[in-house]
Amino acid sequence: MKGVFDRIPWPSRDILHPMPWSPTLLRCGSFRLDAGCMFGLIPRVVWTRWFPQGVIDDANRMPLQTNSLLLESTGRLVLVEVGIGDKMSPKEHQMYAQELTPAGRPRTILDALHEINARPEDISAVICTHLHFDHAGGLTRLGTDNDPARPVLTFPNAEIISQAREWDDALAGRSTMNKTYLPNHLNPEVRERIRLVEGEREVLPGITVIPVPGHTWGQQVIKIETPRGPVVFCNDVMPTALHAPPTTNHAYDVEPYTSILERAKLFARAASEKWTLVLDHEPNHPVHRVEAEAGKPDSLHLVQAGL
Numbered sequence: 001m002k003g004v005f006d007r008i009p010w011p012s013r014d015i016l017h018p019m020p021w022s023p024t025l026l027r028c029g030s031f032r033l034d035a036g037c038m039f040g041l042i043p044r045v046v047w048t049r050w051f052p053q054g055v056i057d058d059a060n061r062m063p064l065q066t067n068s069l070l071l072e073s074t075g076r077l078v079l080v081e082v083g084i085g086d087k088m089s090p091k092e093h094q095m096y097a098q099e100l101t102p103a104g105r106p107r108t109i110l111d112a113l114h115e116i117n118a119r120p121e122d123i124s125a126v127i128c129t130h131l132h133f134d135h136a137g138g139l140t141r142l143g144t145d146n147d148p149a150r151p152v153l154t155f156p157n158a159e160i161i162s163q164a165r166e167w168d169d170a171l172a173g174r175s176t177m178n179k180t181y182l183p184n185h186l187n188p189e190v191r192e193r194i195r196l197v198e199g200e201r202e203v204l205p206g207i208t209v210i211p212v213p214g215h216t217w218g219q220q221v222i223k224i225e226t227p228r229g230p231v232v233f234c235n236d237v238m239p240t241a242l243h244a245p246p247t248t249n250h251a252y253d254v255e256p257y258t259s260i261l262e263r264a265k266l267f268a269r270a271a272s273e274k275w276t277l278v279l280d281h282e283p284n285h286p287v288h289r290v291e292a293e294a295g296k297p298d299s300l301h302l303v304q305a306g307l
């Protein structure tokens with residue numbers, strides 16, 4: 001199939017300075033996952049103390065958001081992450097407590113774009129951290145026949161950028177979880193749009209992808225040059241602000257110890273290169289910087305910030 005395994009060579013760069021992008025935070029819909037799975041080895045008696053009374057529901061699930069960034073530069077629009085989309089069944093809406101619109105359908109990235117008067121056909125590129133359904137499900141949407149097995153492209157004019165390793169693992173279904181790399185969001189139309197890259201590299205002027213493995217082997221963070229400095233959209237190495245402590249891995253990471261090492265590396269680099277971090281699943285305040293207490297270089301911690 002055309003494009004599936006193309007490793008498209010890096011185009012020659014004809015600019016001297018990175019292009020600055022204006023980032024807008026989008027919320028593509030809240031959902032819930034089992035908190036025990038989200039905190040891996042952390043005992044329940046510990047993580048329950050991290051939540052105010054009543055936040056964890058009767059099914060033991062914690063609130064999460066599917067955050068996304070819309071990037072604009074000289075009229076060009078790029079999306080980082082696309083959320084779950086609209087193809088889940090009513091049973092799955094309940095299972096994940098997916099946020100529903102007043103019309104009773106799941107909130108998606110199209111609702112978030114509509115609210116800021118952006119059109120899906122104007123998006124020229126989509127970059128996903130990894131291809132699990134809660135990050136890439138929104139690549140496709142229900143067509144006019146409403147058949148989730150025959151979706152259409154959500155962003156008909158966009159190329160889709162992924163690490164080659166992530167794409168290969170997604171197609172092969174290499175994951176600790178069932179039903180997370182779903183055929184209906186990695187369908188043939190998506191395969192024709194995919195641009196596969198390997199390692200840390202600038203995929204568009206001023207936008208660099210950086211592998212941060214652990215949750216999956218091929219997941220990446222996305223670093224964006226903005227007028228206020230680098231903004232880095234994090235992947236599931238640190239999905240919420242509660243995942244900043246070193247050992248707070250997911251139960252479903254493919255390599256938990258790698259996650260610990262990569263989280264520490266990310267913290268150190270974020271502090272030294274003055275990155276602003278956007279956390280992919282943080283339901284409250286997803287934008288943070290990493291700082292150390294005065295005179296204590298080992299005391300790196302998150303501090304709320306703005307874009």
Ligand SMILES: [Zn+2]
Nearest residue numbers: 130132215236
């Ligand atoms: Zn994931």
